[in-house]
Every structure is written in C-alpha cells, then in structure tokens.
Amino acid sequence: MKSKRIQCFGCSVLCDDIYVEFEEDGSLKTTINSCFRGNSFIKNYLSENRLSQSVQKQMGLEMFLGNEETISFLEKEISEANSINFYGMGTISYQDQLQVSLKIKEIIDKKKTVSIDGLNNSSEFLLLPSLSTIGQGINNVDVFIFWNTNPTHSHPKLFGKLLFSRGMFRLSGKEMKKFILIQKEDSDLTRLKDILLDISDQNSSQFIKEFEKLLDGKPLEEISLGNLSIENLRTLKTFLQATEYGLIVGATPLSDHVSISELSDFIQKLNSFVKGRFAYMPLTSLTNEIGMYSAVTKIFGMDDKIFQSKPKPADLAIVFGGEYLRDEFNPKEFEYPEKKVILFDNFKSNYSKNAIITIPYAIPGIECDGCATRLDGINVDLLKWNSPEEDVKTIKEIFERISL
C-alpha cells in the first residue's frame, strides 16, 4: 500500500505532517494524522460530489460548460460590469491571489470600480505584535488569552498541539500553561479555563477600559471586569505579572466593538505590565488570509486606494472558495448584495443555486502546486499529489486566460 506525506489546505494552520494512503487501484484509502476537518476537506475533493465542469444557470436550467465557454462567459460578464466586488480571496493560494490581483489591476485600468472584501481586515491584524511561530506557541507560551474565540473546531490540530503540552514537562522547564478565557458564551474551551471572563454584559471597548484600570494599578474594588470577583481579579493580576511569554488568540474579523488601535494600545499597555511580553495570533477564518495581503501589496503597493475601498453593492460579485461559505465555523455570514454572482466552488450548494455560474477549480496541495501563508506568517509550499479532471483548472490558469 502506498502512502504519501502531504500538506493540508483545510484551514490556516496548513499542517504539513499529514499522510494519505492509497488503495492498490490508486484511489484514496484514508488520511492519517489529519483532524476531522482536514479529513473531510481532503476526502470531499476526491468524492463523486465534486464538480468536474462549470455549471451555468439560465432561466432555471443548468448547462455544463467547457473551458473555452467558461472563459468567454467570464470575459463577457466582467466587461459588462461597471463595478465588481471580489470576495473570499483569502481562500486561494498565493499564486492564484497574485494572478487575480493582476487582473483586478487591468479591470481598474478600464475605469471600473473594484473592491476586495477582507483586505482591510487582514492588513489591520498584521499591525499587532505577532508570534514567531506556532512552535513557539506550543513550547514557550505560559499564558494564553483566548479572546472571543474557540479554536477547538475551527483550527482543531492547532488547539490539540497547544493543549497537549499543557501541564506536561517541557524542555523550557516552564510550569503549566494558564488559560484565560474572555468570552460571551460557554464553549468547549470553558471547562479548561483558569480564569473565565464572561463579557456577555460588557462590550469590548468597555471591557478594555476596565482591563486597563487593572494594568494601571487601580484598586480592585473599582474594577468591573466581566463577572470577576475581587479574588479572581487578584489571581488574574498575578498570572499576568508572572507571564514570560503570553499569547492572545483572537478571531478575525475582529469584534465589531473593538478597533485595531484600541487593541494595539491595550497590548502595548499589557506588555509594560507583564514580566515578558504578549503577542497576538489571529485565527484567520480563511486559509490564506495573510497571504492575500502580501499578494495584493505586491501588485498594488502599500498606499493604493484598493486598501481603503469598502465594498458597496456592485454590478457583479466574484466569489472564491465557496466551500468556506458552508463552513459552520466561519464567523462571517456571507451575503451578497450583488444581483449577479460568479462563484468559484467545487460543489453544488445553496450558494451555487444563486450564482449565474459555478466554476470548479484545482485545489492547492491536492491537485496543483502553490504556496500559502500560515496564521503565524510562515509560508508553506503546497504540492500536487492527485490529477484534477481535464476541465478543472487552477484559478491562476483561468485568470491568465481572461482577456479584457
């Protein structure tokens, strides 16, 4: 029986220690070392449900299109639209993002309006002090603050690794890791807490102000931090003061109630209070959200208005990675104000029902090579190990061929 080591493109942890085993006839037998999410991600792409051709909707009918027809369809729709919004660019590889960005530049040069959803978000959280690597999170961090986020489902292997080393002997000789949870409702993490800050009655801005009182040394009686008693406030203070290497794990997009500058000021203040320092790890909901920032910057530079543009309803939406839209752990509900949606997705879904065309594409790390940036900023090469159907091309190939 043959087996192969692969990289998983199932979430932004981009695990590179996954194996796949094949049957004698070359079909996939099983995945080894992947989490439940990665397992279903890989198996889905090799299942019979997978689209092997574009599906166009016309007057309630479905028509399957070949490559040439798909490209002509895209050229016509893009040329006719005066404004286009791109969604889900964080779900594709760096090479695909670069090619799409080049095409966006061409579209803008034709005096059309273009926005890229999520770009502001990814450029913002990169401003926060970041961790060096996931490995440092596992080996060095002694205090974790999980801020309104729960990686047990969204990033299962990451959380397993962080948890597994908890309380065990580590080379650094550090004591058990502490888990501080800031959350609005109970989750699978709740039972692992050392300190739980229930902020269901407090918005994030108020919460940060109260937290800063603690860091400023105000009397504990004057501080109203979530539901914490004076005794718990004292324990929290002790944990923080002793922290050598702390990590704030937060979801993206950031909470609507906290701005990046508030969070940045807060971390700065925290870092002058603790023994060592706290860094920030964004649990990006899209696999290559951080790579998107690099790709777009490479094509547009830092100051281009593309970073300021906020999507307003456009004539046309172009959506990548529709599989994420079905992801129950994706914090963002995608709703498209655009009447016309072109969807790059590999399965039929409720979203594809509303799209004028659904175009399957080759998945990096399975059907094509590529590169993506892990949530800690490390670039991971994704290598092809299975051939896609003849009409399934990479996003890069598709966009290279679009002529405007």
Ligand code: SF4
């Ligand atoms: S944690 Fe993410 S990258 Fe790792 S196996 Fe699971 S889905 Fe794949």
